[in-house]
Amino acid sequence: MANPNIQTAYAGEVLDQILVMAATGNQLFEKGLIHMETNIGDKFYIPRLQLSKLLQKRVEMPKSENVKGKFTIDERVLKPEDIMVYTEFNPRSFEKYWKKWQPTGPLVFRDLTPEVQVTLLGEVLKQVGTELGWHLIQGEYGEGEEQFFNGVLTRILADPDVVKASCESESMIARLRAVWEKTADVVRGHANFTFLMSSADFDKYDNELTDLHHKGADPTSTNVARFKGKRIAALNDWPDGVIVGTICSLGTDSNLYASCNLADDYECLQVDKVQASGELYFIKLLMKADTQISWGQAVTLLDCRVESSESGGQPSGDSGGSGADDQEVVG
Template structure:
C-alpha cells in the first residue's frame, strides 16, 4: 500500500482530515452476495445431499429390494462434498508517524513522537485506508484469483482483459477459476455438486450482446431455482453500462435517458459490481445466508481481533500494521450456477 495522500489548499494551523483517494472496497460483500464462514484453521467441508426416486405404486405390501440401489436412485442418498481450505497471506505496512505530523498540527504531541500519543483521528484515517485497501484486494480476488498465480491458472483471458491470477491474487482460486475448472473436469471432487452451466462464451462487446447473453442464461437456468428470492445476475460495470444504454435507446423505452434503468431482468436482480472480470456474467443464488451458492472461509472473526499495531523495534521510530489472514472461496452447488464468460481453459 502506497502512502498516497492529497492536500487541499488550506494552509491554516489546523487541517482536520486528509483527503483520501476512494478505494473500491468489496462490492461482493457490500451487496450481500457471499456467505462468510469464520474460524476455519485448516479445512471445512461443504456437504450437499440428494435423494433418489422414492415413489412406487400403492400396494398392500411395498416392494422391497432390501436396500439395493435402483436405476433411478432408489434407496439412495447421494452425498457430495466440496471444501474450503483457506490459504495464508498477510497485510503489512511500515510507516513513520513523524512523516504525517505536519498534516495534523493540532495533534502534534509534546516530547517524543510515538503512535499512541497521536490524536485518535490520525489513527482512524490511517486504519481506514488500510482496511479499504485490504477490502479492495479481497473484492477482486474473490472473482479473479488463482492459486499459484497467472502462470499456473490455466485460463486464457479475452483480448485486453485482466488475467486470472494476476499480481498478488495467487493464494486461492477465485470464482472464474473455479468455474473454468469445474466445466472442464472429470474427477469426482471438482465436479461434486454438478457442473456449472455455460450459456455462452462470446465477448460482450455491446448492449445487444449483453441482452442476448441474459436471455440465454435465463433459458438455461434450472427451473427449480427460478423462484428463489436470492437468485441474481452478477455483472461488471462495463457490461451493465452498455446494456443500460442499449435499452434506453430502444424505441419503447424502459426509462428516460436521464434515469438509470431498473437493475432487473425477468424480475431478478442485476447486480453490477467491481471485481468481476470483463465479458463475464454469473447467475446463481447469492446471499449472506447459508443458502448462498458462494461461500468464503476465513480464520478470524473480525478485523479488530487480527490487526496488530506496534513499534518495529525498540530503537526505531517506525511503526507497522500487520494482519495475518487465511482465506478461500468455493461454490457450494455448481450445478445451479449459470455463466456466460469469454474466459476459457488454456489448451
Template structure:
C-alpha cells in the same frame, strides 16, 4: 476500534478480532451487494455438504420388501451426499510508516512531551487503519472472482483479448469464482464436480449492448426451473457490460426510461448486480445472498489468534511503526449445478 488500537500494543484480543476480521472481508462490492456468505473461524478446512434424494415413488404394495428399497444406478432410493470444501490459505498485510509524518494533519492530536514516547491519538490510528483496509479490500473484492491458486501460470485459463488475467499479481493464494467455474465445467473427477456442473450458456465476447441482452436471454433459458422463483436469484455482471446494456436499451424506440435516468437493474424480474471485481465478458446467474443459502461462500480466519493485527515499533531504536495482519481465506461455490454462466474465459 478507536478505543482499542494503540501503537504500543502487540495485538488484539476478545471480540475485536471478529469485528476486524469481518470488516476486512466486507469492504468490497461482492459483500456490500449481498452476494456472498462469509464463514469465519476456519482454521484448516470446512466442509460444504449438499444432499440429493433419488427417486422414491413406488407402486403401492401391502407389504413393501427390500425390492422396493433397492438402490438403483441413478441414485434411486438413497440419499446422495456431496462435499465441497473451503480450505483457506495464508497471506499477509504489511506496512511501515513514521507517525511523525502525520502529526501536522491532525492538530487536535499533536502530542506534547518527549518525542521518543509520543503516540498518535486513537482517532488518528483508526483513520490510518481504515485507509489501510480500504486498499486491502480492493484486493479482496477482485480476488473473490479472479484469483487462482499458484498464480496466472498455474491457472490454466485462456483470457479474451485485452482482458484481466486470472491469477494476476498477488491473486495467487486461493481459487476465485471464475477459476472454480472453469475447472468445474471441464472436470470429470467426483470432487470437482460435486454438486453438479455449472451450466455454460455462452462463451462469446460481450462487445456491445445487444450481445449483453442476448447473453441474458440465453442464461435465463438455461436457468434450472426449480430455482427461478428463488428471491436470491440474481445476475452478477461487470460495469462495462452493464453500461453497454444500459445504453442499448435506452436507445431503443420503445424506451424503458429517459436517457437522463439509469434503467432498472432487472431482467425477467431478477436483479442485475453490477460490481467491481467480476472480469470482462462474464455474467454469472445464481442464488447469491449473505445467508447460508447462498451459492457463494467465503471462508476466513486469522492465522494467529493472539496477534490478528500487530501495530508496534519496528525496532527499539527506530521511530518507524508497522501494521501487520496475517489472514487465511478461500472462496467456493456450493451447488455448481444451480449456476449459469456466460464467459469468454476458457480452459487453456
C-alpha cells in the same frame, strides 16, 4: 470475523474504533451476494444432500427389490489460506498534516491522538478490503506473488457440473436471455436467483434498455437492474464478457460461500516499533481467506471472452462430487 487482538500501546478509544471486519469491504458482501463463514480454524465443510427420483408404480407388498431412490451425501470444503499485510511508516512524515494534535515532545506513534491512529489503520483496513474484493472473485491459488486463494469465478470455471450457455450476439439482452433459458426452472424460480456481471456490461445493458422506444428509462435515468424480474448485480471486479446466473444471498441458502477472518492468534494485528532504537513503526495483519460454490448444477455460465478457452486453472483442494443426471439438488 473475530475481533483482532492488538499488541501495542493502544488506548481503549482506539480499540473501539478499529475492531471492524476488513474482509467485508468488497462488493460481493456489501451487495448481499455471498455467505461469509468466520472463525474457521482449519477447514469448513459445506454439507450437500442429493436424492434421485423416488416415484414408482404402486406395489401391494413392497420388498427390497422394489426400492427406488438413492441418497448421496457429500461436502465441499472451505480451507482458508494464509495472507499477510506488512508495511512500515515513520510517524514524523505525518506530523505536518495533523498539527492540531501534534504533541509537544518527541513524536512517536503511541503519542499520537487516537484520531490519527484510527486514520492510519482505517486506511490499511479499507485497502485490504478493496484488494480482497478482486481476489474473492478472480483470485487463483498458486505459487505466484499474488496467488493467495481461489475466487468464486475460478471455482465456477473449474467445476464440471456448471451449466454452460452460449450466445453469438453482442447484445447484453440476448446474452442475459441465453443464461436465463439455459437455467433450470427450479434454480431460476428461487427468490434469490441473481445475474452477476461486470459494471461495464451492465452499462451496455442499461444503454440498450434506454434505446428501446417507449420501454426504457429516459437518458437522464438508470434502468432498474433486473432481467425477467430477477436481480442483476453489477460488480467492478467482475470480468467483462462473463455472465453468471445463480442463487446469491448472505444466508446459508446462497450458492456462493466465502471464509475470511483474522488469524486466530495474539499477533493477528500488530502496530509497534521496527526496532527499539529507531523511529520506524510497522503494521502487521495476518488473515485467512477462501471461497467455494455449493452446487455447480445451480450455476449457469456464459463466457464470451475470446481467451475463455485458455483462461483459468483447476483450483486446489476439494471441489466436491458430482451428482447423477437424474438427481436433483436438495437444500
